[in-house]
Amino acid sequence: MSKLDKPEKILATALKLFVAYGFHGTPTSRIASEAGVSNGTLFHYFKTKDELVVALYTAIKEELNQYLAEKANETGDVKEKFRNLFRYSLAWALENRDAFYFIQQFHFSPHLGLVPDEEIRKQSEKHRNLFQEAHDAKVLKPLPPDLLMMLSINQINGLFQYLTAQTVPAENQPQRINDVFELTWTMIANPEKP
Amino acid sequence: MSKLDKPEKILATALKLFVAYGFHGTPTSRIASEAGVSNGTLFHYFKTKDELVVALYTAIKEELNQYLAEKANETGDVKEKFRNLFRYSLAWALENRDAFYFIQQFHFSPHLGLVPDEEIRKQSEKHRNLFQEAHDAKVLKPLPPDLLMMLSINQINGLFQYLTAQTVPAENQPQRINDVFELTWTMIANPEKP
DNA sequence: TCCTTGATTGACTAATCGCTCTATAAATAT
DNA sequence: ATATTTATAGAGCGATTAGTCAATCAAGGA
Known part of the structure; x- marks a missing residue:
């Protein structure tokens, strides 16, 4: 110890x-x-086993959010901010596979109900703001930013599953991650904006 | 009874x-x-509780696959086949929310390991073939069809979560579903092909 | 030095749970 | 009609588990 x-x-x-x-x-x-x-x-x-489960969830979420906050790119244009968020989310997920898997496991378990809605919303507040601002600036397609965020998150989840299931050589992963980011960006971005 | x-x-x-x-x-x-x-x-x-859990999973998967097979569009062009698959997957999910949720819950549980890989692959064989054929015909972007399928499935999951979490008026759902399908299609389709 | 507080231990318990077993009834076969 | 298999019930058992408790131990304050 x-x-x-x-x-x-x-x-x-x-x-x-x-x-x-x-x-x-x-x-x-x-x-x-x-x-x-x-x-x-x-x-x-x-105090209880449930409390342990929830504590683990919030600890992991905090660690992920802190990591992303450190790596956040405040200088580049909007697309680069999104790319950074996407890239580092996946980097963290691949470096902390158990933790990332656990988040999803937790989300599809009854324990999710033990976390106050407010707490959950706070955890994704910064990302939600990013989508909201991009939406207000007409950078995103004219759809609810919550929906576009949900789709982007699930792109990350899907790519994570693909990269961990298939044995993609580690040196090809950055390329694949960038590929899928470009797919995601063309999906959510407003093409009429330069 | x-x-x-x-x-x-x-x-x-x-x-x-x-x-x-x-x-x-x-x-x-x-x-x-x-x-x-x-x-x-x-x-x-x-015989055992685990067997019950697995039996429930395979029963639900079979029901979903049978539903999709019935609704499959064999006549239209490729994009319409994909649209049909997307649309009816979501229609079934929204009509069978518990069952659709259960599939995901099961996928993030240790019980998944009790189902032979072969069984799991067979369940998505037809869809995999659809992606493979579209890929061979250069209709899809030059990326692994498995990856594009994974991303498409996660689009469905993400949209399902959005539609069930937010209270989207039922009459707006078909529109939203079509919106997201178009997003997905532009994401996976090769733009150089007519 | 004494006292308080928090950390740590591991035996213990009350409750629960998966599953078995025996018994009986119903259906099916011969 | 008889035999054989299948369906159903529900009490009960052995094992497990979350959580408790009384007893030390360590650290620091007064």
Whole structure:
């Protein structure tokens, strides 16, 4: 127990086991033992198992958002901002496959209902603003920006699934990612705008 | 027990409960009682709970595929075939929300590993062929057809999420669906082809 | 030094769950 | 009519699990 402090170690272990065996398929006792702590310690930091699951979700989301905030490109034009967001989202996903998979697993589980709507909206606020501003500037197609954002996110998810399922050589991945970004951009961008 | 025979009633009840409470969040005893059968009867038709989950998945997939096969347009040009596939996929999803949600829930669960790869590939064989043929005829962009199929499927998923989350008036849905199909088509189609 | 507070442990429990088993009834075959 | 298989029920069992609890241990403040 040197590098990570205990709550972090518990979360890291829970992530590994959850993606392998599912939420209810992993007993808290196993999380505790594989994390090298006792059963009681786990419940000292997380009152219930559900609370642990939700804490893991928000921790991962925060990590992703912080990463994207660091890599955000504030200088380029709109398209470059979108490209950056797209590129780094995928870079993070490929570097943190379990975590990215977990996000989707969580979204299709009843645990999603335990997170307040407000919390969820806040997590994607910055991205929503980006789409809203681009929409107001007529850079995007005249469709609801929420819809275009949803489609873009699912482009990322689909490409992630493709890159992780098929064994695409790592050196081809950046090219593929850029290809799909260009597809996505022509899909959502207003062609009448320079 | 009049309309549905018992295995069907069990599957229908399981679907309702699984999407509400998750796989492990719904005891077999509750499935049985809400389906109006005894615990023993459930295990008479499905040897294990896992087998029940997988049977539900394959039953839903078959129903969806049969529906799409019925609605398939064999006459029109390629784009119209794709439009039909897109449109009816969403029509079915919106008419069978629980079932469509369940498919995704299942895909992000460890139960997916219980289905042989061969079985999964067979389920999307016809659609894969459609993409392959369009690719060979240079109708699609020069990218792997598997990738383009993955992206198209995720367009459907994203639009489904949008239409079910936001309260889009039912009368606007066909328009939105067609909008997004056109986006998808310009995304995957080769513009140099008439 | 004593006291308080938080961290840590692991045995323990109450409840639950998947599944079996025995018994019986219904259907089907011979 | 008899035998054989299938359907149904529901009590019950063994195993597992989330969460508790009483007992130490460590750290720091007064």
